[in-house]
Amino acid sequence: MRESESLKFTVPISSELHFLAKQFRLSHRNSKKAKQVYFNTLAVSAVNFYLRCMGVKTSWSASLSCNPVIQTMMDVADLEIIGLGKLECRPVLSDEKVVYIPPEVWSDRIGYVAVQFDQSLREATLLGFSKTAQNGEILINQLRSLEEFILQLSEIPQKVKQPIHLSQWLTNIVDAGWQTVESLLTQQSELAFRFRSPEQILAENSENSPINVQKATLLDLGGQSESKPIALVVGLIPLSEQEINIIVKVCPVNGQNYLPEELELMVLDDLGISVMQATARNTKSIQLNFSSEFGERFSIKMTLGDVNFTEVFLV
Known part of the structure; x- marks a missing residue:
């Protein structure tokens, strides 16, 4: 340059x-x-x-x-x-x-x-x-x-970031920047193979009930000129009128076989305290499963070196 x-x-x-x-x-x-x-x-x-x-x-x-x-x-x-x-x-x-x-x-x-x-x-x-x-x-x-x-x-005044409304996904109202996994797979054919087995495992772990909604977004956690794109996928399996299972998964894209080393994925509660986390070390994907009640808030945070990404969700 x-x-x-x-x-x-x-x-x-x-x-x-x-x-x-x-x-x-x-x-x-x-x-x-x-x-x-x-x-x-x-x-x-x-x-x-x-x-x-x-x-x-x-x-x-x-x-x-x-x-x-x-x-x-x-x-x-x-x-x-x-x-x-x-x-x-x-x-x-x-x-x-x-x-x-x-x-x-x-x-x-x-x-x-x-x-x-x-x-x-x-x-x-x-x-x-x-x-x-x-x-x-x-x-x-x-x-x-x-x-x-x-x-x-x-x-320019900073905008207040609004939470992603997951309950609206169940009625096919999806936030900007998110798309169906099928749309993302069209762009990333390499990713398609990686999702077949995890989806089957998720179904088995939820008493054979299919994932009701699954949306994905592409992120780039590279610093400066370095590009480290990954896919963040959030899946929803309603359990009752009050509770829902949530699946959070990150995968490499653009033909990469593994996630960036030391990529950390965290689930934070509404106070910003980490309640679940995992770190990539020669890892093909990371998946975290948990349940939440409708009306609750949580955040997904990813860090890689000095780059971080946080998204707030309202169930």
Whole structure:
């Protein structure tokens, strides 16, 4: 990576990032949509790399651009900045002078970053940012510097993170950033094999009652430029009108056979006290099972080095 005198930021586009973009692209049969998703994915990954280098916490898994269903319906390249909101990362080809902003992302964005690719698609340069969509077009020569962008982030009030309502999953109301395991398996064919046996075991351990609902989200617990993507899966098995069994599972993705070493998975009670935990050491997956009553809160926390992720759930 290198920083120019105009405060642009250039990063290499690794083969791993191209692989991820290809996986998303293969989810779409329409060639125009597939190409759009490919470039959007590369743009988001470049901005994600930059923000991690700047110490800004992001969650790509909570972004609409990570959802193949949303990709089909919208031209979206958003990246969730934890506690602040969604940043739109718009791809720009090497000969273009204008950043096109599709109507579906004119609102609900804290800003827009232009990402320009070289002709070989081996490098991406963050050209600058704009606070607004400006009626769908932003002239590249009118972009503000990345330095201003980082300063702007420090001035945005922190959002209060709302809990994930698990009881709503039972009525097919699912929170943004979560998807069916089948949808995730479409993206991650390697993961499909790993879920067959655990699902059978879960059914046996619950007196042959099937998992009523199972949703998944993709996370990246890598620090700085390092990418360590994993899948977090939460399954629900109602036991009665008051109680429900909850299954929490983490698995490697992107062709990885094992979870990152020293990845720690914890279940916290409503006071933030760890009540269950496990650590990956040459581990293919981690699974924690427990029961909860409707109306109770708990959290799932994962840590890997100095990177951590916490999600709050309301049963």
